[in-house]
Amino acid sequence: MNKRPTGKSILQNFGAFSDPAPDVGSDRPGDGSKSLAPQPLPRVGAGVIGATQRSLSELREERDRLRAMVDAGGGAELDPMLIDPSPFPDRLPDDSSADFESLKALISEEGQKVPIQVRHHPGAKGRYQVVYGHRRWRAASELGIKVKAIILDLSDSELVVAQGIENAARQDLSWIERSLFAWRMDQAGIKARDIRAALSIDDPELARLRAVTKVLPTDVIEAIGRAPKAGRPRWIALASAVDDDKSALARIRKTLSADKVLDLPSDERFKSVLAAVKKPVERTRSELELKSPKGRVVGKATFSAGDIKFSVSSGHAQAFGAFLEEELPGLMERFFAREGDV
Structure with missing residues (x-):
């Protein structure tokens, strides 16, 4: 992984696309109008500021510069085949492809309004890695068109902070996706302070995220899926049940191997798994x-x-x-x- 010791903070770069400029528009389905009202700046946690050592005034100036670049048609148009996904996946597959198909149709009809952000690939000259905008990149790839992008020079730590800020602005990662994102950053040697900054969390929440991925293997989590309705308490309950009963993991894998379970939405798969690990209540009468x-x-x-x-x-x-x-x-x-x- 690329670990550049010095360089610009990612917070210099993220703002233009976490909160798009009013006249840039949006690629999101159903957003057919352009708001003329000033858009509020996204909230940035103290941990993020501390991790990047940038003042808010500097961040706002850089944000305005990037917005002006987008307004003026700045950035680049890249061949999607030259772009690789982020080395730190933060999403599990959606239960339905309907939203993505709507986005792809919108880009096909109206063009890509908001550029993605990429960085130079640290290990492959002439290639890039997505910072964020994976769905727009995938849509352009499937449509066979070039993708509009802003190219940045980022370290791994800056990249994950950028992804975290973008996701916090959308607030659409499920709890287990956040847990997996933290685990992948841990595996790559990202410092705890940068993980906290990327997810806008404190130490106790980071400990809870880590506790679940310590007990539940990643292949099991990925087989269950996003499970957006299964929040922190239920995932912790599942992890605790597996930690208390080592045979429970075998029951989970057996449950997830059934075609009828695999065909269910992720929330229903989670329910099936949770039911599989619950110990039967002992009868008090015959x-x-x-x-x-x-x-x-x-x-x-x-x-x-x-x-x-x-x-x-x-x-x-x-x-x-x-x-x-x-x-x-x-x-x-x-x-x-x-x-x-x-």
Whole structure:
């Protein structure tokens, strides 16, 4: 990885595209108008300022310069084939390609309004790496057109801070994507202060993000997916369950190997995985009364080791038997789906 010891801070460069200038427009689907009102500057955490040692006035001046460059048609048009993704992936695949297809159609019809940012590839002369704007880069590649880009000279630390600021402006990374992003930065030797700056978090939150990826292998997380509705508490609960029961990881992998589970949206895959690691509640009794909707006892179910018995009153026995015979195949299918043995 490129670790240039000195150079401009990334905060000199990020602002123009985290918060696009009013007359530049947007590539986002549904944004057909151009706002004429002044746009507020994005909030930048104290950790970011400390990590980059740049004053706000300097950042604003550089932001204005980059905006003017975009307004004047500055930057470059690059062949997408000369560009590689960021060495620090911060996203998992979307559950649906609809949003991307809408973006691609918009760029095809109206052109790319907001340039992406790239840096010179530290290990391949003449090539570039995306700082941010992966979806616009991919759309241009699939459309067979050049991509508008601003080319920067950035170290690895500056690159990840830039990605973090852009994502914070959009606020659309799920919690587990942030956890994976932190893990990848750790693996690349990025300093903790730069990781905190990139994600705009404090030490306790960084510790929580690290705790989950310490227990859950990356291939398992990637198989589950973004799971945007499964926030921090549920991911921590999943990691804790796996940490307490080492056999749980095998159950998770078995669950995720089932086609029916893989075809589910990521939030539903997460639910299936969480159900697979939960220990069954120990029964405190061996008999269960069977009651009608009005509360009348019509029989009982008896549970013992390796044995389950039903006894139903004579008035309902024949009909209940036929009903149970009809419903049992579906009940067994649901049971094995929950156990991950489909």
